[in-house]
Amino acid sequence: MSRFVRLGExxxxxxxxxxxxxxxxxxxxxxxxxxLLATGGTLRQSEFGPEKRAGFCLMGACQDCWVWTENGxxxxxxxxxxxxxxxxLTSQPEASWPSHG
Amino acid sequence: MAxxxxxxxxxxxxxxxxxxxxxxxxxxxxVIDEGRRDGGQIYRRQPEHFTRPYEKLYGTEANLAQAVHxxxxxxxxxxxxxxxxxxxxIADRHVxxxxxTIQAALPFDALLLCTGATDRLMPVxxxxxxxxxxxxxxxxxxxxxxxxxxxxxVFMGSGPLLYLxxxxxxxxxxQVAAVLDTSPFSARVKAMPDLMAVPSVLWNGVxxxxxxxxxxxxxxxxxxxxxxxxxxxxxxxxIRYRDGGGKxxxxxxxxxxxxxxxRPETQLADLxxxxxxxxxxxxxxxxxxxxxxxxSVEGVYLAGDGAKIxxxxxxxxxxxxxxxxxxxxxxxxxxxxxxxxxxxxxATYARFARGLARAFPWPAAQAAALPDEAVLxxxxxxxxxxxxxxxxxxxxxxxxRAKAFSRVGMGRCQGRYCGLAAAELIAAEAGIPVExxxxxxxxxxxxxxxxxxxxxx
Amino acid sequence: xxxxxxxxxxxxxxxGSSAALFLRGHGISVTLLETDLIGRQASGTNFGNVRRQGRxxxxxxxxxxxxxxxxxxxxxxxxxxxxLQSGHIRVCYRERxxxxxxxxxxxxxxxxxxxxxxxxxxxxxxxxFPFFGPDVLAGSYSATDGHANPRLAAPAFARxxxxxxxxxxxxxxxxxxxxxxxxxxxxxxxxxxxxxxxxLVTAGAWGNALSSQFGEPVPIVPRGPNMSVTEPVPYAIPxxxxxxxxxxxxxxxxxxxxxxxxxxxxSTRGPSYPDDYRAYVLPxxxxxxxxxxxxxxxxxxxxxxxxxxxxxxGYMPDSQPVMGPSATTSGLYYAFGFSGSGFQxxxxxxxxxxxxxxxxxxxxPMEPYRIARFAAQG
Numbered sequence: 034m035s036r037f038v039r040l041g042e043x044x045x046x047x048x049x050x051x052x053x054x055x056x057x058x059x060x061x062x063x064x065x066x067x068x069l070l071a072t073g074g075t076l077r078q079s080e081f082g083p084e085k086r087a088g089f090c091l092m093g094a095c096q097d098c099w100v101w102t103e104n105g106x107x108x109x110x111x112x113x114x115x116x117x118x119x120x121x122l123t124s125q126p127e128a129s130w131p132s133h134g
Numbered sequence: 135m136a137x138x139x140x141x142x143x144x145x146x147x148x149x150x151x152x153x154x155x156x157x158x159x160x161x162x163x164x165v166i167d168e169g170r171r172d173g174g175q176i177y178r179r180q181p182e183h184f185t186r187p188y189e190k191l192y193g194t195e196a197n198l199a200q201a202v203h204x205x206x207x208x209x210x211x212x213x214x215x216x217x218x219x220x221x222x223x224i225a226d227r228h229v230x231x232x233x234x235t236i237q238a239a240l241p242f243d244a245l246l247l248c249t250g251a252t253d254r255l256m257p258v259x260x261x262x263x264x265x266x267x268x269x270x271x272x273x274x275x276x277x278x279x280x281x282x283x284x285x286x287x288v289f290m291g292s293g294p295l296l297y298l299x300x301x302x303x304x305x306x307x308x309q310v311a312a313v314l315d316t317s318p319f320s321a322r323v324k325a326m327p328d329l330m331a332v333p334s335v336l337w338n339g340v341x342x343x344x345x346x347x348x349x350x351x352x353x354x355x356x357x358x359x360x361x362x363x364x365x366x367x368x369x370x371x372x373i374r375y376r377d378g379g380g381k382x383x384x385x386x387x388x389x390x391x392x393x394x395x396x397r398p399e400t401q402l403a404d405l406x407x408x409x410x411x412x413x414x415x416x417x418x419x420x421x422x423x424x425x426x427x428x429x430s431v432e433g434v435y436l437a438g439d440g441a442k443i444x445x446x447x448x449x450x451x452x453x454x455x456x457x458x459x460x461x462x463x464x465x466x467x468x469x470x471x472x473x474x475x476x477x478x479x480x481a482t483y484a485r486f487a488r489g490l491a492r493a494f495p496w497p498a499a500q501a502a503a504l505p506d507e508a509v510l511x512x513x514x515x516x517x518x519x520x521x522x523x524x525x526x527x528x529x530x531x532x533x534x535r536a537k538a539f540s541r542v543g544m545g546r547c548q549g550r551y552c553g554l555a556a557a558e559l560i561a562a563e564a565g566i567p568v569e570x571x572x573x574x575x576x577x578x579x580x581x582x583x584x585x586x587x588x589x590x591x
Numbered sequence: 592x593x594x595x596x597x598x599x600x601x602x603x604x605x606x607g608s609s610a611a612l613f614l615r616g617h618g619i620s621v622t623l624l625e626t627d628l629i630g631r632q633a634s635g636t637n638f639g640n641v642r643r644q645g646r647x648x649x650x651x652x653x654x655x656x657x658x659x660x661x662x663x664x665x666x667x668x669x670x671x672x673x674x675l676q677s678g679h680i681r682v683c684y685r686e687r688x689x690x691x692x693x694x695x696x697x698x699x700x701x702x703x704x705x706x707x708x709x710x711x712x713x714x715x716x717x718x719x720f721p722f723f724g725p726d727v728l729a730g731s732y733s734a735t736d737g738h739a740n741p742r743l744a745a746p747a748f749a750r751x752x753x754x755x756x757x758x759x760x761x762x763x764x765x766x767x768x769x770x771x772x773x774x775x776x777x778x779x780x781x782x783x784x785x786x787x788x789x790x791l792v793t794a795g796a797w798g799n800a801l802s803s804q805f806g807e808p809v810p811i812v813p814r815g816p817n818m819s820v821t822e823p824v825p826y827a828i829p830x831x832x833x834x835x836x837x838x839x840x841x842x843x844x845x846x847x848x849x850x851x852x853x854x855x856x857x858s859t860r861g862p863s864y865p866d867d868y869r870a871y872v873l874p875x876x877x878x879x880x881x882x883x884x885x886x887x888x889x890x891x892x893x894x895x896x897x898x899x900x901x902x903x904x905g906y907m908p909d910s911q912p913v914m915g916p917s918a919t920t921s922g923l924y925y926a927f928g929f930s931g932s933g934f935q936x937x938x939x940x941x942x943x944x945x946x947x948x949x950x951x952x953x954x955x956p957m958e959p960y961r962i963a964r965f966a967a968q969g
Contacts (some may be wrong), residue, residue, distance in 0.1 A: 036369070037282065082509065088271070093581065095551055096546030125824055
């Protein structure tokens with residue numbers, strides 16, 4: 034289910050990125066946030082609560098919309114443009130760090 | 135003498151007009167901005183492939199937006215413009231910038247902080263669910279991406295932006311479920327004498343209300359928000375509030391845009407070690423400045439909504455005025471008459487802003503009334519009850535002390551969205567005036583900074 | 592006269608707060624005076640290492656005494672100060688192979704003081720802790736060290752002392768201290784005075800201002816730690832980690848708190864201004880720290896830092912504190928100048944000073960910390 038609703042500007046060239054391994058269709062000029070939320074409902078899991086998050090301020094101030102690339106780079110979804118071939122993760126790659134102790 | 139080094143932080147209306155004044159004086163300023171494109175938040179430009187005309191994007195503000203963009207385009211080649219660049223610290227008369235992993239330390243003779251504003255938020259139970267957005271964020275979604283934040287949107291909060299964005303959503307074809315204003319209509323009537331300072335803006339407000347009325351949107355005044363209803367996985371499904379008559383109401387929606395005016399982005403002024411003073415009308419701590427924008431620290435100037443929320447029109451005037459003040463202080467000739475006229479403009483807008491603050495007051499009492507289970511700090515997941523428990527156990531009643539013990543305001547956003555409400559809650563709980571709670575100290579980096587930083591330009 | 596008690600403590604950091612608690616344990620009445628709020632400078636802004644390894648060998652008895660208190664802190668204080676006995680690793684780099692010998696030598700001496708250290712090769716370390724970079728040559732692992740939350744520790748000690756009857760005055764800046772007859776009289780900036788026959792100065796970087804009033808100036812230098820913290824990431828790194836090196840810029844350390852944030856410290860220290868009550872993180876020091884962290888643990892390079900901070904610490908030229916009785920004035924005691932390494936031993940310092948004041952003696956060796964060592968140099 035989508036969260037965002039497109040209200041215009043829909044005749045832009047299409048592009049495809051991958052989110053958690055799945056192909057996602059977006060439009061050139063979409064932010065990552067719009068690309069993800071025009072096709073899905075949330076961006077990431079809150080670290081300290083049970084709820085999923087979908088960003089909040091859309092202007093780079095609240096830091097609620099960080100997502101990750103498969104090689105661990107962090108991207109603020111509201112201020113990063115979607116690009117063809119991007120491979121995005123919506124959970125922290127550090128979750129797979131080996132735990133010791 | 136070498137050309138004075140002027141750095142302007144921010145490329146919104148204040149930064150653009152400040153840069154324009156520098157260029158007119160023959161100076162090539164450095165303009166640093168976090169955005170991909172100039173315009174700031176209020177006049178944010180849509181990406182290159184988008185085609186909507188100014189009237190559609192900015193409505194009643196189209197001419198102003200076009201003029202500010204035009205001014206920037208005209209000086210674009212005569213400034214050292216650094217978009218997508220964060221000023222993450224200020225020390226020893228240098229600003230420290232980051233663009234991806236590239237860092238720079240830039241010396242300045244004059245620093246103009248035109249850092250703009252973000253939404254002022256009053257938490258409500260459930261505002262941490264997916265689908266709750268800041269009001270400004272909901273406008274950015276529409277303006278710069280042509281999307282609505284949901285299929286059925288409630289606008290809740292107070293201030294002129296509430297009506298502006300709701301009407302923009304209506305005109306763009308989004309479904310607006312309701313506009314819920316916490317301010318009583320009577321406050322607007324009382325504020326009328328000050329609002330008359332700028333009749334054209336007042337008239338624009340009337341037009342917005344008509345747009346909403348024509349579209350059949352429910353508009354309520356004097357409401358008390360109770361809860362954003364939702365689910366941890368799927369997000370917002372509705373909103374509960376008490377209407378002006380005290381009756382509990384419920385509206386189904388999948389998105390809530392919430393905001394209560396704006397708050398200035400003052401972290402850089404803080405890192406530049408500017409003095410702050412408490413403003414009783416807005417109940418915010420603001421960096422001190424003289425009538426022309428000089429901060430308490432020599433060579434630092436403050437303009438636009440980043441210094442005090444006076445609106446975009448005022449930002450253009452105060453940006454130019456601060457630049458002229460800086461140029462004059464650096465020994466360059468400036469038009470004294472123009473400065474006098476800009477001061478008069480700023481004073482007029484200040485009167486109007488005072489009217490707005492009275493017409494749409496910050497509902498401080500709501501912070502005190504937050505139920506214990508409501509999340510207060512979204513970043514750290516700290517509830518109102520957590521903060522109250524820490525206060526009871528430790529006696530903390532100073533903003534930074536309460537942060538140290540409870541983690542309220544300690545997360546990624548550095549208290550931008552919970553700090554003001556947390557201060558109100560602490561004040562109410564401790565039975566002290568909110569100014570005694572103090573303010574959260576600004577800490578570098580003002581936004582997250584990658585550990586990979588360090589490549590030189 | 593605003594208050595009288597058996598003992599008056601000036602300086603509400605970890606040393607003063609824990610001394611107040613343990614003095615109450617001896618049945619001694621105590622008044623604790625703090626210029627601002629409890630534990631806000633060196634005690635509250637340090638890295639949070641509860642680390643014995645790497646300390647001067649003569650400090651280990653004090654450190655052992657402290658570790659026993661850290662272990663029972665939850666019961667003692669009735670509060671969670673996020674103490675984790677999750678281990679500590681000190682590593683050295685390939686370009687300084689001579690430090691492996693120094694580590695071995697230290698481990699031999701530490702074992703005699705009851706601290707067991709396990710030496711590991713770089714590869715053995717990387718097997719166990721895969722986050723270490725290729726520059727790491729070897730490491731010394733202490734399973735019984737760990738870390739705690741400095742923001743919470745000193746205030747928790749002060750609250751526990753208060754519950755046992757200690758009187759705590761915050762926002763009480765002491766501007767004068769004198770001995771009049773058998774009593775010390777200290778005066779606050781707002782005119783209040785406090786009196787007691789015994790005065791303990793635990794005023795950190797401000798200690799010299801008081802010791803000088805009794806003819807014992809010390810060459811203390813105020814500086815500030817260089818701290819950062821990352822966004823939260825899933826908890827995966829139990830031990831605190833630090834670098835052993837003679838080069839100050841290389842001396843970085845990090846620890847992951849249970850909530851997931853990684854606290855980074857070291858590389859350089861910044862200036863601090865006790866008179867203005869301010870300390871600043873210099874931007875170049877942040878960058879230097881991040882560069883060194885990338886070398887120590889390259890994977891951390893992907894993370895963001897979200898906050899930096901510093902505080903006011905007092906450094907002595909020999910990096911050892913001033914601790915013990917005054918050489919000029921009977922009834923006067925000092926415990927300050929912990930030179931950026933006071934957090935772990937703090938509760939041990941408080942317990943030892945309480946013991947010295949209550950009983951007149953302690954088994955803890957105090958010779959290296961005598962204030963008279965600076966007078967002798969003069």
